[in-house]
Every structure is written in C-alpha cells, then in structure tokens.
Amino acid sequence: MSRSSKDNPRRFYGRRAGHKLHASQAALVESLLPEIRIDPSRRIKDLRNLFPNDVNEVWLEIGFGAGEHLLWQARENPETGFLASEPYINGVAKVLTAVDRDRIGNVRLYDDDVHHLFDGLPDNSLSRVFVLFPDPWPKKRHNKRRIVSPFLIAHLARVMPPGAELRFASDIPDYVDWTLRYMQNSPTFAWTACTPDDWRRRPPDWPETRYEKKAVEAGRPAAYLSFRRI
Template structure:
C-alpha cells in the first residue's frame, strides 16, 4: 500500500491505500461495467440508513437472506466468494476500495453465478455508520494492511475508531473474525479488542488461534505468507449480549 490518501465519504476520516494497481484484463474491465452495477451498494451519505436485508431482495425471490455477513477489505475476494458458495442462505456484503480486488471478486462471482453478494467498492466506514444496530451476523477483517510504522498505527482498521462501529452493528453473539501474519498487528488487534467491553475472545487453547477453522478458507495472501515462512494467526471474538 502507498501512503497517499484518497477521498472517502467523510473527509475527516481519510482512507489510506491504493485505488488501482496493474491494468485490468478485458473481461474484468467488462465486469466492472456490467456486473458491478447490479451488485453495487452506493456509498451512504452522512445520516443515511441502509437496511442490509433489503439489499438481497430481488424480484421473484420469495425467501429473504437468513442472515447478513460483512467482510471489510476482501482483497481479491476468494474468501468472500467461498463463503457465498458454501452459505447460499446468507447475504454477504464485501467492502473493498481497491479496484483490482473488486474486479477479481466479480470474476469469481460470475464464474460460479453467485447471487448472494453485494459490493461496496469503497471505504467500509460510511456503510457501518448507515447500518442499523444489531443487523450483522458475522464480520471478517482478514489480513488487513498492518501499517507497521509507529506513526501510521492509527490507520489500522481494528482499533479505537472502528471497534465501536463493529460492536454496534453486530448482533448479540455474532462473531468477529480477524487474521494477520504480522505479529505487530496481531498484538495491536488483541490489545484493543480484548479490552473492548463488547467483545470476548473465544480462544481457550493455542490451537484456537494457530489453526484455521474448517469454515474459514485460506486466502491468497495467507498462502503467500505461509510460503514466505510467516505464520498466520486467527482470532475469533463474539459480540457480548447487550445489557
């Protein structure tokens, strides 16, 4: 990631990172023009409210999504597409500002004709602010940018700014899944999430954070990290009951 900010819906909450990488192949460019408009969630304006269930209502569909899950920063989309494929009754929202990642996800969705994913190709924070209380059944923040320099630590997504947002939108008992191969970021996420009053770490034995659960597929980034000799850590928290 670069250190150059790009505009977000709220100029006071700058989002740092890349908008676009290498030139896209023809098919992916076409999917951005054809498939993305059918799945895209517009960036909510300040004060706007978004009913997540309504995002998955389509003409001719008789059954609503049984639950809605959210992935913040889905990278190239392999985890999000896997979850959609294996949980057809769940509506999945993915937020990712990196255009190449959005295009890669669209290719996966198109290949498998997956209709239970909606995409916010931008900063997740305006959407989090627009969602109702207790409306999300599971959230994922996997292999986020670690921002290793001390002066950039406040750019990390999991921290004092966004944990209250996640706690507000997650249902009682909902799971928050975090992962990283950067030990500095792992310690940071543990420190902030463990001390947050609305979250409880589920780990009881070392294998709980060393071994990825069966319903948690490997991402491309994770595979590269393992190949490079880095050991990923998998953290699972539950949202404590309100009141």
C-alpha cells in the same frame, strides 16, 4: 456508542488500482458493479432485502483482496447474504468475474472504504464480520493507519448483535497484539480462545486467503482470532 461517518478521523491509505483491467473486467465494472453495488448514502432498513433470494443472515468482509475467502463463503453459505468492501479495483473486478460466471446472487459489493458504509447499516444487522490480513502498517508512525481501531470497534459494536462473531487474522505479531489490546479494552467483545490451538489453527470453515498463503510461504504463520459480541 453511536458513531457517525462524519466523525471519521480516518482515510484510506492503500492502493486503489494495479495493472490495467482486462476488457472483460472493465466491462463488468461498468455493467455488473452498479447492479450489485451497495449505495453508502442509502439507509437500509433490513439488509436481507438487498438480495434477490431469501437469506437468513448477513455477514460482512472488510478488505476482501482478490476475494478467495469471500467467494468460498458465499458458495458454502447460499442462505447468507454477504456485504463486502474493497477499494482495490483489481480485486473487485476478480470478484465480479466470479459472480458473473457462477451466477452468485448472495454478494453485494462496496468498492471503497468500509467506514463509509456504517451509517447506512441498521443496528444489530450483521451476524459475522471478517477482517483478514489487514494492511499491517508496521512502522510505528504508520500504526494509526491500521483498520482495527476504537473507531471501527465502536461501529462494529453497534451493527453486530450479542452473539455475533468477529474474525480477524494476521501474520504480524505486533498487529495481533494490537488487536487483542483494543478488543480486550472494549467492553463489547470477548476473545473466544480457550487453548493455543484455538488461535494457531485456522478453523475448517475459514479458507486460506492469497495474502495468508504468501505469508505462510515466507515463514510467517498467522494467528486466527475470533471475538464474540457480548
């Protein structure tokens, strides 16, 4: 199904800023962010052209928080290009600091709602997408704010080719059920788990995030779901 952001029934509900940025972070937001920022109004023919070095494929992380997972994946996979969106500027600033310090060339950022990006992305252009510990919105009346929705799934189905992988994690059982329900109702993705360990254990190529650490310490184990684009 083709969707346009003009149909977007959603808006961003989370926090955009926390404590004041350090002077060095504010300087990077001014200088480095414009250099590596994805322009959502630009239609991009081949996402690989966004990166200065050759990349074989492109992955997307939605809501990267403080960026631990994104930076780990970018360092581990130098031949993959990473698009990553996060409206929380303090998280963006943390990633900019690491990108600048370690000269990480395979990350491109969008400092706002990921839904704005989809219109500019070509069909079948992302071979992996991560949605890790999305904001839980546990109250029933807030459930509709959850980022996993038929709207997001329709966008992902267009930009991910058959065989591409969607990784989702949450420590909120109701959100895990919610995601399984929506994904299993979608003819475009299949859950890959065969045994309970496939979703109870985090795979070795999937590092812990800050949010996950807090959840596990608070006694809330996570579920790790992997879906294959059919």
